[in-house]
Amino acid sequence: MEDGILRTLKYAILGLISRKEMSGYDIAREFNAELANFWHAKHSQIYPELKKLTEEGLIEFDVKISGEVLEKKVYRLTPDGAAAFREWLVKDEELEPTPKDVFRLRMYFSNGMQAAECKKLIKAHLARRLRKLAYLIKCSEPYQEAVPNFHSDRFGDYIVLEGAIMRERSSIDWLEECLRLIDSVQA
Amino acid sequence: MEDGILRTLKYAILGLISRKEMSGYDIAREFNAELANFWHAKHSQIYPELKKLTEEGLIEFDVKISGEVLEKKVYRLTPDGAAAFREWLVKDEELEPTPKDVFRLRMYFSNGMQAAECKKLIKAHLARRLRKLAYLIKCSEPYQEAVPNFHSDRFGDYIVLEGAIMRERSSIDWLEECLRLIDSVQA
DNA sequence: TTCGGCATGTAACTCGTTACATGATTTT
DNA sequence: AAAATCATGTAACGAGTTACATGCCGAA
Numbered sequence: 001m002e003d004g005i006l007r008t009l010k011y012a013i014l015g016l017i018s019r020k021e022m023s024g025y026d027i028a029r030e031f032n033a034e035l036a037n038f039w040h041a042k043h044s045q046i047y048p049e050l051k052k053l054t055e056e057g058l059i060e061f062d063v064k065i066s067g068e069v070l071e072k073k074v075y076r077l078t079p080d081g082a083a084a085f086r087e088w089l090v091k092d093e094e095l096e097p098t099p100k101d102v103f104r105l106r107m108y109f110s111n112g113m114q115a116a117e118c119k120k121l122i123k124a125h126l127a128r129r130l131r132k133l134a135y136l137i138k139c140s141e142p143y144q145e146a147v148p149n150f151h152s153d154r155f156g157d158y159i160v161l162e163g164a165i166m167r168e169r170s171s172i173d174w175l176e177e178c179l180r181l182i183d184s185v186q187a
Numbered sequence: 188m189e190d191g192i193l194r195t196l197k198y199a200i201l202g203l204i205s206r207k208e209m210s211g212y213d214i215a216r217e218f219n220a221e222l223a224n225f226w227h228a229k230h231s232q233i234y235p236e237l238k239k240l241t242e243e244g245l246i247e248f249d250v251k252i253s254g255e256v257l258e259k260k261v262y263r264l265t266p267d268g269a270a271a272f273r274e275w276l277v278k279d280e281e282l283e284p285t286p287k288d289v290f291r292l293r294m295y296f297s298n299g300m301q302a303a304e305c306k307k308l309i310k311a312h313l314a315r316r317l318r319k320l321a322y323l324i325k326c327s328e329p330y331q332e333a334v335p336n337f338h339s340d341r342f343g344d345y346i347v348l349e350g351a352i353m354r355e356r357s358s359i360d361w362l363e364e365c366l367r368l369i370d371s372v373q374a
Numbered sequence: 375t376t377c378g379g380c381a382t383g384t385a386a387c388t389c390g391t392t393a394c395a396t397g398a399t400t401t402t
Numbered sequence: 403a404a405a406a407t408c409a410t411g412t413a414a415c416g417a418g419t420t421a422c423a424t425g426c427c428g429a430a
Binding site: 192193194195196228229231232253254255256257258 | 415416417418419420421425426427428
């Protein structure tokens with residue numbers, strides 16, 4: 001009974017490395033691309049974690065040289081690492097606490113604003129959400145012709161992207177509903 | 188130009204106290220009731236924050252006695268505190284990074300599972316989400332007869348609850364879509 | 375009288391961010 | 403020659419959790 005704490009970054013990294021060999025830099029790049037729609041991490045968190053996972057014997061690396069001298073550590077899973085990842089992957093966990101949302105917190109206190117102020121705030125937020133939605137839809141274009149096969153790793157990419165789009169649309173619907181409610185309800 | 192860091196807990200507490208006088212215990216209770224749908228905090232974080240806000244001159248308290256000796260610190264905003272809260276409330280901020288989601292992370296790596304395993308995991312998660320949705324709908328019942336007026340503090344309660352319901356439905360739609368996709372797409 | 379809820383706090387720890395620090399390689 | 407990107411790390415701090423620690427009050 002270890003791992004009372006979650007260490008999700010650990011498994012995110014193991015999962016990425018299980019797909020293909022990667023350096024810390026590569027991992028950081030992934031965490032700031034499409035993956036960022038449900039997980040992210042900075043290199044300052046990644047490098048120490050890679051060191052720790054190496055010490056725990058879950059991953060190992062070879063040093064590759066780019067150009068003349070620049071060193072690059074390319075990591076892969078050990079059998080222990082692959083087993084640890086597998087075990088985590090199929091674990092059925094309780095719902096996490098709802099993530100914090102500063103905008104919703106503001107809306108909770110909306111009675112402290114003028115209706116006009118509040119609507120302005122919502123409209124600005126809505127514009128950002130619409131831009132984000134447009135970006136996500138653009139990302140999903142390559143998948144629209146044919147849904148990837150379940151056993152390819154593009155299947156995971158595809159479903160989480162679809163999820164992000166649905167989540168974004170739901171936020172937008174809510175914001176529009178808020179605007180309607182304010183108009184219909186202010187004294 | 189202070190507050191480069193966010194200190195959102197600070198404003199969540201100021202906002203709660205602005206509605207009515209509260210003790211640390213009361214605040215902790217709020218943070219684990221309906222409010223938990225977009226913000227939460229434990230008493231171990233709240234008490235030190237209250238101390239800090241008092242030192243900063245944003246809140247002040249009277250000690251009330253319950254029964255014979257039990258002391259209770261009832262906090263209220265100072266004028267400075269009210270001003271600081273107002274300023275934060277109407278601030279238009281950038282979109283936050285998408286919140287982390289362990290379940291979506293697992294789905295991203297779904298090609299590491301058998302289709303049957305994956306569907307089982309999704310169904311278990313779906314059941315939890317449906318329970319949560321039922322709970323949220325129950326919470327929203329008191330508001331259904333008449334939408335609260337914009338200037339009452341029940342308006343904020345109402346719209347964030349509606350938002351939580353819409354978000355939950357969107358998650359559920361996505362999970363059902365995932366199940367359909369797996370069925371339609373496995374080799 | 376015991377149990378659940380009221381009430382307040384601190385300590386140790388994990389997780390995550392920003393900033394500090396360095397240097398090589400490729401592209402313009 | 404400069405700028406962007408590749409590449410790896412550490413230090414200091416802020417945010418949040420779990421566990422420790424104490425004690426009162428009201429109801430069954």
